[in-house]
Amino acid sequence: MSPVHYSTPAGLFAAHHSQIRWTKTLVRGSSIVTGETQPAESTGFPSVVNLHKQSQAFQNHIKLLESVDWANTSIGDPSEWPIALRTICSFVLACPFPTALYWGEDLVILYNKPYTELTAQKHPSLLGKLYREGWPEIWQLMEETMENAFYNAKPSTKDDDLLFINRHGFLEECYFSWSLVPVLHPDGKVGGLLNPAFDSTKRVIAERHIQTLRNLGQMAATAQEADNFYQVALESLLSNPYDIPFACIYKIQQLSFVLSASIGLPSNHNLIPYLIDASSPLAEYYITAHKSISYVLFENVEEFCAGSDQCRRGWDIPVQRAVIYPIFANEGDRPSGMLMMGLNPRRPFDEVYQIFLELLSRQLATGMGRVQLFEEDVKRVNEITELSRQNGIELQRQLAQTTKELKQSEMKFTRMAEICPAGIYIADSSGALSYVNQAWSEISGNPKSQPLTEWMDSIHPDDLKLVKSSWEKCFRGEQQRLEYRWKTPYQGKERWTIASSAPEYDHHGQIIGVTGCIMNVSERKNSEKYQQKRAEEAIERKRQQEYFIDMTSHEMRNPLGAIIQTVDFVVESLHNLLQMVSSRKSFSSIDIARKVNENILDMKTIVLCTTHMRRITNDILTLSKVDSNLLLVTPVDFQLKECVEGVLKMFEAELQSKQIASELDFDKSYTELGICWVKADPSRFNQVLINLFTNAIKFTDKRPHRLIKLNISASTERPSLPDSTINQCTILVENPIYLIFSVTDTGSGLKEGERAILFQRFMQATPKTHVKYGGSGLGLFICRKLVELQGGEITVSSVEGQGSTFAFYIVAQRGSNPDDKSMNSLPVVSTSPKLVDAFQLNQSSYNFTLLNLSDLHVLIVEDNVINQRILRKQLNQIGWTTYVANHGQEALEQIAKSKFRSSALDDAFPLDICLVDVEMPVMDGITCVRKIREMEQKGELCGHVPAIAVSANARKEQIDKMIAAGMDDFVTKPYRIPELLEKMKVVLARISGQDKGVGMNMDKTGKV
Known part of the structure; x- marks a missing residue:
């Protein structure tokens, strides 16, 4: 940027010279260069020509400057000031706006008359002081900027800069728009800094006050319930913690004040007790404000914070003062509530502050009155509606008056439409939308800022024809209700809407437009779609299960039918064979062998069928375990x-x-x-x-x-x-x-x-x-x-x-x-099919010598008489002695009479092992074996009574429960006799400590 030269006659700026001369000022970039074209000797403090024409205040300020002892400052006596200083000093004094000059490296302060409004109580002591001494509270903040401007000739400027300065006896929240311009000597060196400054505090604070009042007004305009109005209203003030660090509202009930709402303080704070009566320390302030039509200043806030946290919202320093205003929500001279607000500790409680709080309290009162009026209107409308239902003639008489009242409330209900969650729209006679609320814009995806003429372009193409048809029918006088979709954003879900439309008529019965509303039903639609999918899946699962049951039933019935028919044939065959023997008719051994072989083949068929049925049962059991993660x-x-x-x-x-x-x-x-x-x-x-x-x-x-x-x-x-x-x-x-x-x-x-x-x-x-x-x-x-x-x-x-x-x-x-370790632990639990060839099991499998057991005595504990009889018959066929008990209690009684009894008599019967069913009446098998083990621990029984569980319960938890109760092993139903005998062999061998050829014989003490 090229330098610009300004030459001005001395008639504008002059010093005490013996003759008129010219001064020269050069603005280079963002610096001021001063010089002279006609040097002359200076004889005093720089001044302004025609001083007598200036205001008295201006003249007094010049005299004040002349009275300063400049000789004791670093810039020296004014008569020795360089022409650059004198020139810029004259410029500063003549400026009509606040301007200060900081000269020399020490930044000695000099300012004009308008600048004194910024300094307030610091004036006039600020003149001639060093900047760091005159403004100690902001020196640390400004030091770097000052040095950068002085030593690097770099100017600075800021708008609405927040500075906390002490000009009224406390650190005050102030806002300034200022510039810092280096002033150069003719040789290019910086001599000082020029500082034009404007106090924008009032404007910034005013804008903040206006915004706070606007927030409160917007909230009050949408409030509908008086019960929570005050709390919602105070919450709208949270955006301005500086001017309202805390606030609370008390409702007046008889002779007491009851807390209605508060912000900025915890609920148990000393300043906001729930009830203030005559005995409360705060009572005198509220009573005084209640009697007064103006506010009451509360100076000793800190005293009431003893034992509670001090309010530090805003500037993070304790609030020291508060003010209490009466709230006149209703017509009359008696307040309906009291408002206490904490004051900004960084601002004076001046007239501007008072006006702001007065407007705020009035707006609260007006808002509460409006809400109460709204509730009264709603109540009145409800009453009128009920009255119209009861008496239509009376409704006609009151219609004119009611219409007038409703017109007065029209603006209130218009605002309600804006906060309604349903989208509301109004179309004119041409079909163009003339009004939509915010909810309609959000649901349809058509912002209010865009034209509403093309709103149908946002409808899903598949539903556009349906919507147009419904729209035409509505303009023909038919009310419409339909569901349709909007165009879905990229990768978005379908947006469904339910719309209701009705035609509007004039007094001649002509359709003048359509009104309606829409609701977003996307979640319901998606839920219905999801439920439909779940229902289809459930139907498919049910179909699969029914198919599975049909197959399983078929697979079980086929072998079951074969078993029944084969058993009938075997019974008939054995009956015929018995008749042949009993009648002593002549028959050959070949006939007998043929009959026996036929029966053996039939029995093998039964074994094959039962094996097939068992395999299906095992599949179902395994599936159950898979489903249960067991x-x-x-x-x-x-x-x-x-x-x-x-x-x-x-x-x-x-x-x-x-x-x-x-x-x-x-x-x-x-x-x-x-x-x-x-x-x-x-x-x-x-x-x-x-x-x-x-x-x-x-x-x-x-x-x-x-x-x-x-x-x-x-x-x-x-x-x-x-x-x-x-x-x-x-x-x-x-x-x-x-x-x-x-x-x-x-x-x-x-x-x-x-x-x-x-x-x-x-x-x-x-x-x-x-x-x-x-x-x-x-x-x-x-x-x-x-x-x-x-x-x-x-x-x-x-x-x-x-x-x-x-x-x-x-x-x-x-x-x-x-x-080496197989006989020292229980066998692995397994419910898989046994690896036994069903067709190789014959009578030799029941041979006693297979197990090397002699004269075994077995107690069968079984409630099913058929199972009891069959098992007893099979064991007796081997040559063993069997006893039976119908439930666990009978089993305990019989064991008490056996050789296991510690005080057994000579007639006590021998007993080697117990086969115990689990599910039985009176006493189940698990309880029975648990009592047997308790009797062993008490010494009522000698030794260990072997017990094997015989049950259809085959789940792992059920088997673990049997073993935990004291069973030595278990066999699951259905089972083959060789499987049972093998289990008995393992248990008896483990208990007796023998691995092979176990023979069990009981002495009189019941020991093996």
Whole structure:
């Protein structure tokens, strides 16, 4: 920027010179350069020509400047001032607006007459002082700016700068718009700083007051309830914590003041007790204000804060004063409430402040009066409505007066429309919207700032025709109610609206427009859509369950029917055989053998049917455990080869009868790893193999070429099965071994689309699968869950007409021979099908020598007479002695008469073991065995009474409960007698400490 030169005649600015001369001022950028074109000697303080024409106040200020002892300041006597200082000094004195000059490095203060209004009580002592001494309260804030301007010739300016200055005896909140301009010597050095300043405090404070009153007015205009009006009104004042640090309103009730609302103070503060009566320390202030029509100043706020936190809102310093105003909400000279407000500790309580608080209290009173009037109007309207229902003639008479009153309230209800949550709209006779409220704009997505002529463009294209048709019908005089959608924003949900429209008529009956409202029903629509989806899912689940029940019923009824028919045939056959023997007719041994063989085949049929029914029951039980997250894996050490061969042994008879060949192949990867014993859960692993073998037999039975292959391999790396649709479940074990199994059959195979649903619940390859092959649709779903539970995956590969291969793997560890510790712990709980060939169980299975037990005495505790009779008959057939008890109480009584009794008599009967049912009347089995163990601890019984639970309860929690009560083991119904005998052998061997050939004999003390 090029320098600009200003030359002015000395008639404007002059000093005490002997002759007239010229001064030269140069403005360079943002600095002032002074100089002279006609130097002359100076003889005194710079002044203004024609001083006698200036005001008296101005002349007094010049005299005051001349009286200052400038010689004792760093700038020296005025007669020695440089021409630059004298020139700028004259300029400052002649300025019509507040201007100060800070000269020299010490920044000695000099200012004109208008500037004294800014300094207030600091004047005149501020003249000639250093800036840091004259303005100590802001020196730290201004020091950097001053130094930057003086030493770097960098000007500064600020608008409405907040400064706390002490010009009335306290730190006062002030706002200034100022500039700081360096003044340069002719040689370019800074001689001082020019500081024009304008006090904008009144304007800033006034704007804040106006905004506060505006907030209160907006709130009061929308308030509708008198009960919470004061609290809502005071909360609108929270935006101005500086002028209203705290406030409270008391309602007047008889001779007391009751707190109605407060802000800025906690509820238990000493300044705002809930009740102020004559005994309260605050009573005198409120009573005085109540009697007065003006305010009462409350000077000692701090005294009442003893024991409570001081109010520090706003400037974070304690509030020292408050003011109490009466509130005249109703017409009359008696106030209806009292308003106390804390005063700004940084501002004087001057006339402006008083006017602000007076307006605020009046606005509160006006707002309360308006709300009360509104409530009265609403009440009046309700009364009129009720009266019109009761007496229509009276309504006509009052209609004119009511209409007049309603017109007076029209503005109030117009404001209500703006705060209504429903979108309200009014259309003129042409169909164009002439009015919409804010809620309509928000619901429709059409801001008020945009033209309303194209509002239908925002409607969803699929619903636009419906809306236009409804709009036309409304203009034909029909009321309309419909639901439609608005255009949905990108990636947004559908926005649904329910709209009601009605035509408006003039006094001639002509339609002049339409009024209506809309409501956002998106949440209801989305909820209905969600509920519909849930209902469809529930119907589908119900359909699947019914289908499952139908299949299960069919699968259970078929073998059950075969059992009933076969039993009838066996009974008839045995009856005929008995007649042949009793009649002593001639018959050959061949006939008897033929009859017996027929009965044996029939009994095998019964065994096969019951095994099939048991398998379905186990599937349902396993499914229940899967749904309840109760299916657990119990790893134990076992020989994999023997376990697999046991599974194949189970199907040996069925494979032979259906002429299906089977192969078992151990891959070289298995032998190379030297695996013999593994640690995994054999029961869960067996369930998968049994299910896969069952399916393979089912689908291979009618094929011309019938072959099932089982291949077993192993790996130390997790395998990747092709086409697996099952999520991989990771189980972290140390040194894992992945056992891989594949079951390949030459069955009918699967189509491409059938594999995707094969491992889902209640799903079979096709709806015809059950009709053709039977089954519940649970087997492969259970296989999937069991494989995932063991950390593996399962998949299928198949070609229609050529067969299928089901492959899966599980995570295991290397195991060890557990012979040394197997008899010292309870057997692993397992509810999987036993690996017993149903067709190999014959009478030899009941041979007494199999268990090496002699003359065993068994107590059967069973409430079902049929089960009791059958079990007793089977055990007696072996040669054992049996006793029976119908419930737990009878069992305790019989045990008390046995050899186990500590004080047993000579006639006490021997007893070796108890078979206890769980669910029985009088006393259940768990309570019974618990009392037996208590009697053992008390010494009423000698030794340990062996007890095995025999129950249909097979869940793990139920089994744990049996063991915890004192059962030595358990057998789940239904069971085979060899299974029961094996359990009895294990329990007696464990208790007696013998591993083989246990023989139980009781002495007179009841000990083994």
